[in-house]
Amino acid sequence: MTEKDSLLLSLERLIDQNRDQWLKEYKKFLSFASISSEAESKPAMQACIDWLVDYLKQMNFHVELWPTTGHPVIFASNNRAGTKQPTLLIYNHYDVQPVDPLGEWNSPPFEPTIREGDIYARGAQDNKGQCFYVLQALKLLQEQTGTLPINIKLCIEGEEEIGSHGLGGILKNKKSELKADYLAIVDLGLDDPHIPAITLGTRGMVSMDVEVCTATTDVHSGYHGGIILNPIQILVHLLDSLKDKNGRITIPGFYDQAETMSDEERALVSFQFNAVEYHRITGGYPYGGEKDYTALERSWIRPTLEINGINGGYTGSGFKTVIPAKSYAKISCRLVPHQDPRYIGELVAKYFKDNAPTGAEITVHIHPGQGKAVRISPTAHVVKVFAKAYEAVFGIPCQYILQGASIPIVPELQETCEAEVVLLGLGLMTDQIHAPNEHFGLDRIKKGILIMAQAMDLFKK
Amino acid sequence: MTEKDSLLLSLERLIDQNRDQWLKEYKKFLSFASISSEAESKPAMQACIDWLVDYLKQMNFHVELWPTTGHPVIFASNNRAGTKQPTLLIYNHYDVQPVDPLGEWNSPPFEPTIREGDIYARGAQDNKGQCFYVLQALKLLQEQTGTLPINIKLCIEGEEEIGSHGLGGILKNKKSELKADYLAIVDLGLDDPHIPAITLGTRGMVSMDVEVCTATTDVHSGYHGGIILNPIQILVHLLDSLKDKNGRITIPGFYDQAETMSDEERALVSFQFNAVEYHRITGGYPYGGEKDYTALERSWIRPTLEINGINGGYTGSGFKTVIPAKSYAKISCRLVPHQDPRYIGELVAKYFKDNAPTGAEITVHIHPGQGKAVRISPTAHVVKVFAKAYEAVFGIPCQYILQGASIPIVPELQETCEAEVVLLGLGLMTDQIHAPNEHFGLDRIKKGILIMAQAMDLFKK
Numbered sequence: 001m002t003e004k005d006s007l008l009l010s011l012e013r014l015i016d017q018n019r020d021q022w023l024k025e026y027k028k029f030l031s032f033a034s035i036s037s038e039a040e041s042k043p044a045m046q047a048c049i050d051w052l053v054d055y056l057k058q059m060n061f062h063v064e065l066w067p068t069t070g071h072p073v074i075f076a077s078n079n080r081a082g083t084k085q086p087t088l089l090i091y092n093h094y095d096v097q098p099v100d101p102l103g104e105w106n107s108p109p110f111e112p113t114i115r116e117g118d119i120y121a122r123g124a125q126d127n128k129g130q131c132f133y134v135l136q137a138l139k140l141l142q143e144q145t146g147t148l149p150i151n152i153k154l155c156i157e158g159e160e161e162i163g164s165h166g167l168g169g170i171l172k173n174k175k176s177e178l179k180a181d182y183l184a185i186v187d188l189g190l191d192d193p194h195i196p197a198i199t200l201g202t203r204g205m206v207s208m209d210v211e212v213c214t215a216t217t218d219v220h221s222g223y224h225g226g227i228i229l230n231p232i233q234i235l236v237h238l239l240d241s242l243k244d245k246n247g248r249i250t251i252p253g254f255y256d257q258a259e260t261m262s263d264e265e266r267a268l269v270s271f272q273f274n275a276v277e278y279h280r281i282t283g284g285y286p287y288g289g290e291k292d293y294t295a296l297e298r299s300w301i302r303p304t305l306e307i308n309g310i311n312g313g314y315t316g317s318g319f320k321t322v323i324p325a326k327s328y329a330k331i332s333c334r335l336v337p338h339q340d341p342r343y344i345g346e347l348v349a350k351y352f353k354d355n356a357p358t359g360a361e362i363t364v365h366i367h368p369g370q371g372k373a374v375r376i377s378p379t380a381h382v383v384k385v386f387a388k389a390y391e392a393v394f395g396i397p398c399q400y401i402l403q404g405a406s407i408p409i410v411p412e413l414q415e416t417c418e419a420e421v422v423l424l425g426l427g428l429m430t431d432q433i434h435a436p437n438e439h440f441g442l443d444r445i446k447k448g449i450l451i452m453a454q455a456m457d458l459f460k461k
Numbered sequence: 462m463t464e465k466d467s468l469l470l471s472l473e474r475l476i477d478q479n480r481d482q483w484l485k486e487y488k489k490f491l492s493f494a495s496i497s498s499e500a501e502s503k504p505a506m507q508a509c510i511d512w513l514v515d516y517l518k519q520m521n522f523h524v525e526l527w528p529t530t531g532h533p534v535i536f537a538s539n540n541r542a543g544t545k546q547p548t549l550l551i552y553n554h555y556d557v558q559p560v561d562p563l564g565e566w567n568s569p570p571f572e573p574t575i576r577e578g579d580i581y582a583r584g585a586q587d588n589k590g591q592c593f594y595v596l597q598a599l600k601l602l603q604e605q606t607g608t609l610p611i612n613i614k615l616c617i618e619g620e621e622e623i624g625s626h627g628l629g630g631i632l633k634n635k636k637s638e639l640k641a642d643y644l645a646i647v648d649l650g651l652d653d654p655h656i657p658a659i660t661l662g663t664r665g666m667v668s669m670d671v672e673v674c675t676a677t678t679d680v681h682s683g684y685h686g687g688i689i690l691n692p693i694q695i696l697v698h699l700l701d702s703l704k705d706k707n708g709r710i711t712i713p714g715f716y717d718q719a720e721t722m723s724d725e726e727r728a729l730v731s732f733q734f735n736a737v738e739y740h741r742i743t744g745g746y747p748y749g750g751e752k753d754y755t756a757l758e759r760s761w762i763r764p765t766l767e768i769n770g771i772n773g774g775y776t777g778s779g780f781k782t783v784i785p786a787k788s789y790a791k792i793s794c795r796l797v798p799h800q801d802p803r804y805i806g807e808l809v810a811k812y813f814k815d816n817a818p819t820g821a822e823i824t825v826h827i828h829p830g831q832g833k834a835v836r837i838s839p840t841a842h843v844v845k846v847f848a849k850a851y852e853a854v855f856g857i858p859c860q861y862i863l864q865g866a867s868i869p870i871v872p873e874l875q876e877t878c879e880a881e882v883v884l885l886g887l888g889l890m891t892d893q894i895h896a897p898n899e900h901f902g903l904d905r906i907k908k909g910i911l912i913m914a915q916a917m918d919l920f921k922k
Binding site for chain 1: 664666668675676677678680681682683684685686687688689690691693694696697698700701702704739743744745746747748749750751756757759760763765767768769770771772773774775776779780781782783784785786788789791793795818819820828864865866867890895896
């Protein structure tokens with residue numbers, strides 16, 4: 001038995017011994033209704049911050065609360081390992097999504113409840129669960145060895161679910177505080193609960209509102225049908241024209257900046273996709289997007305354009321003989337490396353304006369909070385170390401995957417701390433994040449503690 | 462001076478003398494909130510019915526209240542002219558549209574207010590105003606001559622604004638009561654306030670709900686964008702494909718039954734369209750519909766397909782990273798003579814189903830209350846008589862126009878009463894019917910009384 005193995009074994013024992021204690025703390029963390037998007041949750045946000053600050057201080061961390069335009073960022077550091085040891089910055093967030101529709105929860109979202117090895121609560125996974133195993137690793141490592149093997153900085157923000165604007169706004173003033181050798185974004189997951197995986201990239205994103213206006217007033221569809229321009233007809237035509245029959249986006253220049261993945265890089269990533277499992281989870285079929293690519297290629301390494309919302313005219317029950325004056329759509333593009341979100345947003349806006357028919361006025365509002373794609377090399381030291389940690393805990397080789405979603409703060413945060421970044425976590429597609437009955441496996445809390453502790457030990461020089 | 466002219470002159474005098482009295486009665490009629498679509502308006506509906514029944518009885522009419530599945534039909538008759546005289550059946554309705562948005566009314570919708578010769582109230586025109594001048598003509602004719610020149614039947618229904626289902630359901634049991642020589646539908650209007658006009662036809666209509674379902678749950682657009690089918694994308698593609706680049710409807714067979722108007726018929730109808738005035742009223746441009754036809758041809762003698770409502774996904778403020786499981790649209794087709802509404806509805810439904818991509822389930826629900834188009838010959842006696850009456854009152858020749866909207870009950874009612882039908886009225890596009898600040902000109906009340914009285918006199922053998 002190697003020294004590494006013995007660390008894991010003794011930590012595992014400690015986790016089991018302390019189960020009641022950490023479960024109590026985890027449940028406490030989950031009990032705060034820290035919903036960043038709701039003004040009435042402010043007291044719960046504050047209570048959550050107070051609890052975290054106190055918890056970190058008890059773990060021998062120096063803690064700072066960084067004010068932002070919105071909810072504060074919790075910054076904590078323990079640099080006792082000394083200047084010869086590297087510094088790992090870990091990113092998490094303490095805010096959670098709203099809980100609607102409340103009626104669909106089988107137990108109240110802020111009263112954590114364990115059923116068959118899973119804990120059910122809003123934030124159980126995203127991101128309090130993933131934050132908690134990081135904290136627990138730091139606590140148990142110190143309990144076991146009296147110290148931490150490397151220097152640790154924690155950046156726990158309170159606005160991830162609403163676009164990270166607060167953190168984004170203060171980054172350039174916090175360059176020295178955030179300086180690190182490695183940056184771990186612990187807000188991701190696995191494709192299969194039994195196979196360890198590290199995420200080598202996320203897509204970028206830009207989203208926008210499109211409004212088509214053809215008149216100053218809604219009119220009667222009997223009198224005006226066939227005469228007046230119908231803004232819904234114009235909108236559906238423009239939206240339909242955004243893609244050709246092979247699902248390829250037709251906007252001139254849309255793909256120009258997009259990185260194409262080399263066969264070499266592609267060989268390192270597991271693109272295995274289980275269509276049966278996918279249908280079981282979503283009730284849907286993987287028939288969307290570009291015809292020339294497989295499902296996970298379309299999600300991971302190809303940019304997309306999706307219509308996220310549309311409305312116009314009468315949408316209640318029955319019927320109303322109306323042609324509206326306006327129609328609306330919300331669209332978003334997921335982006336791959338080298339695509340600039342702002343530039344792509346403007347290309348899309350230009351397309352709408354260039355193709356507006358005479359008599360229709362089109363307004364496009366690009367939302368703030370767009371973000372670039374992230375792509376990491378599997379040869380980076382930080383990736384290799386975490387891969388080893390995952391392998392040690394799972395007992396099988398680590399896979400490399402990608403991520404179709406976006407974490408817009410990552411590129412800016414990485415630029416600020418000047419560290420090698422890695423994207424990781426233990427989330428699963430079935431965890432119901434952002435939905436009723438969000439849950440996380442207690443076995444994954446345990447694995448998370450072990451992986452984080454093991455990686456910190458591996459980083460030690 | 463002919464006898465006819467003297468009738469008009471003495472009636473005009475009577476109208477002016479009685480102004481205070483009939484204005485009081487008209488305002489009373491308008492004060493009832495007889496909104497057929499709102500359950501809470503039931504007491505107001507009843508009060509309106511009671512008032513009308515009482516008013517008609519005082520006018521020497523035999524009155525019956527015909528129960529229906531919804532609001533009752535008021536049937537009134539005065540057959541004292543005897544069997545040698547013809548019978549004219551006049552159709553009106555006592556129900557009105559809802560008043561939302563209430564805040565945009567300059568005076569309360571059920572407190573009739575006169576401003577610059579116009580009376581403002583919900584129903585001021587549609588249809589209480591047009592019903593009121595019919596009643597007033599009958600009252601004043603009797604006041605003047607002690608009798609009515611012909612037999613008169615009145616059918617005043619309470620569900621025109623919600624599809625006339627009640628009246629439609631009892632027609633076959635009321636065949637003998639409704640039997641008439643002529644049927645006047647007094648719910649239409651003029652294109653120009655200074656030019657008399659009779660309407661030679663309305664379009665038919667069929668409307669439906671379309672639902673596209675691609676999954677059992679909404680999903681995250683980051684993880685699933687590019688993989689899953691997007692039901693909004695499918696819906697906009699299908700809706701866009703319903704028309705070609707010239708605005709022609711592409712559904713196979715859609716135009717097969719449609720009547721083409723002969724040059725001879727066309728020459729009788731005034732297709733003059735004022736685009737400047739149209740823009741002033743709607744703020745829109747007449748650039749919709751089929752490219753090969755003029756604005757009023759598109760509205761009057763060509764079938765159309767309009768999208769009246771669309772929704773799906775997130776439509777609130779800001780943005781949500783969602784791909785919904787379902788999307789919805791409401792569409793309607795306006796039809797010309799010989800097009801069967803049910804058949805056309807089924808053609809459209811079939812088109813959606815035939816073109817649904819694999820993995821998407823499409824449901825089409827055709828609404829009840831569809832109606833056929835109506836087309837009347839200008840050589841019909843009933844048309845000639847009313848044209849003469851209009852000319853006598855306006856002092857210039859009567860135009861023939863058509864109507865893009867639909868009155869679904871007309872074909873059924875005509876079939877029941879076996880009469881020659883005519884479509885008429887004194888409404889204007891600017892009356893704001895179905896909208897805030899509906900109004901009607903008091904000068905048109907006066908013209909309406911004169912036209913109706915004159916026509917009744919002309920029908921007399």
